[in-house]
Amino acid sequence: MVCEKVTVVRGGVPVVRDLSVTVAAGEWVCLVGPNGAGKTSLLHAVGGLLPYSGRISVAGADAATAGERVLACRVGLMPQRPVVPESTTVAELVALGRTPHLPRFGTESDEDRRVVARCIERLxxxxxxxxxxxxxxxxxxxxxxxxxxxAQQPQVLLLDEPTSALDIGHQQTVLELVDALRREEGLTVVAAMHDLTSAGQYGDRLVLLEDGRVAADGPAADVLRPDLLGRVYGARVDVVAGADGPVVVPLRPGGRTGHPVPRAGQRL
Ligand SMILES: Nc1ncnc2c1ncn2[C@@H]1O[C@H](COP(=O)(O)OP(=O)(O)OP(=O)(O)O)[C@@H](O)[C@H]1O
Structure with missing residues (x-):
């Protein structure tokens, strides 16, 4: 996926500004950044849901001109706020992922049903x-x-905060599944994530957005730095070494004023 000088305007305001980023086939890149930084807007532009200026090429297609059906066969978007039609069952909703692959006026094949059943089982x-x-x-x-x-069997999977509502066990299950698909099928993954530690554990690279621009782009160790995160997020954090990459630890800005600082191992 290649974004070259991409600008997205919403409500008359540029929310993605002259942004360039490249994601290689089979790579997992995490988009991180504060609320309103432009992560969803960029994902929606790549997925053909928002107009933009500049150039976006995704899975060999130009996002502006490829057409909805061609793009939907190659790019799958998991939205942050899904629209769920009333009285649609889970199986029917998952089966909608096969729509771009069905022949015009055609019905589901055994293969379509097999793909849907497999996705339901894997999740x-x-x-x-x-x-x-x-x-x-x-x-x-x-x-x-x-x-x-x-179920769309996309080449590029766009995830908008895929684990924000999941408990820690399901977070790991889902992220491991996406990683397995990436290894088995060469899936390219672009995921907006607020959990910086998870972003570092799963992403090959992190792209940190700030006011619609790239503030940093690189491996987790280069992007997850207390000074950079402190400036961009306005947060006080520590970053410690973990088994699978840097672990971002939030610190209370003023410390726990008025309370005794516990010694290691002391029960509060
Ligand atoms: N429909 C809209 N009309 C006008 N402005 C919008 C619209 N949707 C989003 N915006 C604005 O665009 C900017 C970028 O929003 P976007 O959702 O892309 O940010 P984000 O980085 O995904 O944020 P979050 O982490 O909160 O999901 C924000 O300032 C937001 O208020």
Whole structure:
């Protein structure tokens, strides 16, 4: 995926500004940055959902001219705020991912049904497959929406905060599944993530956005620095070495004023 001097304007305001970023085939790049930095807007421009100026080439297609169907066969977007039609079951919602692959006026083939069943199984959704999607918990729905994007069998997967509603166990399950698909099928992944530690654990590179521009682009060790994160997020953090990469630890800006600082091992 190549973005060259991309600008996205929303409500008359440029929210992605002259941004250039390249993601190699099979690479996993995490978009990080504060609320409103432009992560969703960039993902939607790449997915053909928002107009932009500049050039975006994704899975060999020009996002502006490729056409909805061609783009949908190659690019899957897991949105941050999914729209769920009333009374649609989980299985039906996941099956919608096959739509771009169906012949015009055609129906699902055995292969389409097999892909849908496999995605439902891999996201541990068998037990809710026949339930209306509107009756799911936020985390269950998030997994359904990922299953729908995977059912598209895209070459490039765009994830907008894919684990924000998931408990820690499901976070790991989902991110490991995406990583497995990347290794098995050469999937390219671009994921907007707020969990900086997870972003560093799974991303080959982190692109830090600030006011619609790239503030930093590189491996986790180069981007997850307390001084840089402190400036861009206005947060006080520490970064410590972990087994799978840097671990970002939030610190209270003024410390725990008025409370005794516990000694290591002391119970509070
Ligand atoms: N429909 C819209 N009309 C006008 N402005 C919008 C619209 N949607 C988003 N914006 C603005 O565009 C800017 C970028 O928003 P965007 O959702 O891309 O940021 P983000 O980095 O994904 O944020 P978050 O981390 O909160 O999801 C924000 O200032 C936001 O208020």
């Amino acid at each position: 541990c959704l068998d037990h809710v497959a026949s339930r209306p999607a509107t009756q799911l918990s936020g985390g269950e729905l998030q997994r359904v929406v990922l299953a729908r994007a995977l």
